[in-house]
Amino acid sequence: MRILILKRINVLLGAGLVSLLTLSLVIYPEAGVNAAIGGMKIFWEIVFPSLLPFFVLSEIMLGMGVVHFLGVLLEPLMRPLFNVPGVGAFALSMGLAAGYPMDAVITGKFRRNKMCTRVEGERLLSFTNTADPLFIFGAVAVGMFGRPALGITLATAHYVASFTVGIIFKYYHYNDQPLPDGFRDSSGKEGIFNRAVRALFKARREDGRPFGRLMGDAVKESMTTLLMICGFIMLFSVLVKVTAIFGILNMITPVIGNILKVFKISPELATSVFNGILEIDLGAMAASSASVPLLDKAIITSWIIAWSGLSVHGQVASVIHDTDIRMVPYVIARLLHGLFAAFYTWLLLGPLAIAIAPVSRWATPAGAKFNPLDRIVLTGKQQLIILGILLAASLLIHFSNKYVLVRTKKK
Numbered sequence: 001m002r003i004l005i006l007k008r009i010n011v012l013l014g015a016g017l018v019s020l021l022t023l024s025l026v027i028y029p030e031a032g033v034n035a036a037i038g039g040m041k042i043f044w045e046i047v048f049p050s051l052l053p054f055f056v057l058s059e060i061m062l063g064m065g066v067v068h069f070l071g072v073l074l075e076p077l078m079r080p081l082f083n084v085p086g087v088g089a090f091a092l093s094m095g096l097a098a099g100y101p102m103d104a105v106i107t108g109k110f111r112r113n114k115m116c117t118r119v120e121g122e123r124l125l126s127f128t129n130t131a132d133p134l135f136i137f138g139a140v141a142v143g144m145f146g147r148p149a150l151g152i153t154l155a156t157a158h159y160v161a162s163f164t165v166g167i168i169f170k171y172y173h174y175n176d177q178p179l180p181d182g183f184r185d186s187s188g189k190e191g192i193f194n195r196a197v198r199a200l201f202k203a204r205r206e207d208g209r210p211f212g213r214l215m216g217d218a219v220k221e222s223m224t225t226l227l228m229i230c231g232f233i234m235l236f237s238v239l240v241k242v243t244a245i246f247g248i249l250n251m252i253t254p255v256i257g258n259i260l261k262v263f264k265i266s267p268e269l270a271t272s273v274f275n276g277i278l279e280i281d282l283g284a285m286a287a288s289s290a291s292v293p294l295l296d297k298a299i300i301t302s303w304i305i306a307w308s309g310l311s312v313h314g315q316v317a318s319v320i321h322d323t324d325i326r327m328v329p330y331v332i333a334r335l336l337h338g339l340f341a342a343f344y345t346w347l348l349l350g351p352l353a354i355a356i357a358p359v360s361r362w363a364t365p366a367g368a369k370f371n372p373l374d375r376i377v378l379t380g381k382q383q384l385i386i387l388g389i390l391l392a393a394s395l396l397i398h399f400s401n402k403y404v405l406v407r408t409k410k411k
Contacts, residue, residue: 127166
């Protein structure tokens, strides 16, 4: 009975919110249209050119068996560290380089192709949902704060917090059995490179689509996903505007301000926290322009980037909706990510008093703007570097363990 009542309450709340949003667009059409145009501008100038090439390439790499090849090589690193299959490193590297929701798109494909279990997919989403370095250094540190060197602190806190969450989620449903990959040589006679090549050929044979059809399907699916992402960005841009128009913001910010006081953070950042709960760009922009100490602004901005906003959560839900991956573990992971990122930022700028280094090579001079080609090139370089580091670490672990095993047998 209680469950039925809760379901009905949820239905009523949902219907009320949708009706309120529709009514606001009728009463304030100009404000709604301007907010939607702003969201469209963000998508067209930043999201679309940044993600389209990598959406298409990831689909082609899956069909050609390249991801399966990398998965075998990366298993020695990803399985003991995060308790996920080796292919998870591909989602990790693409997420780090291209940003959200690239990781969710790839994780959804893994689950549909039976390359991971439901639990492994949920573990993957827990720590691969990250902002790309270009956003942290270029958009936030330079564009919003005007402090390029601050990007080093924000990025360090963001990625260390992400890996912390990944290690914690390693123990989530720890006893669940992983899917057999079919490429593991139990006798130990077949080398890792031979297994990787065998995995590539098997995946390509099972896919079977001609290259032309594979490319066409990749473009079609990528465009569908990106248009859905565009819709979410525009919707939440309008939603943020509506909350301000109807005074909802004024009702909620005092509550958020009292919570911030508990953590000795300026309550003036309550508005930026509320905006950040809904949409990451609006929240980070509001935090950077607030007249409060830099430490407080950096902590809240770090939390907002890690939380990533309900807009991104909606995008993630939309790209995994036809899988059995659940959203509850993902949301819990985002809360943990935000708390760890805020704590590490406070640690780096506060007690540890680490001097911020000069402008990183990932950063850009103040006032600089990236055109779409620059974004694609830089994101591609980042992805290759990250994947190269992960591959080197995985192979080092593999051959180190093999060498230790051989020496033990000889004794």
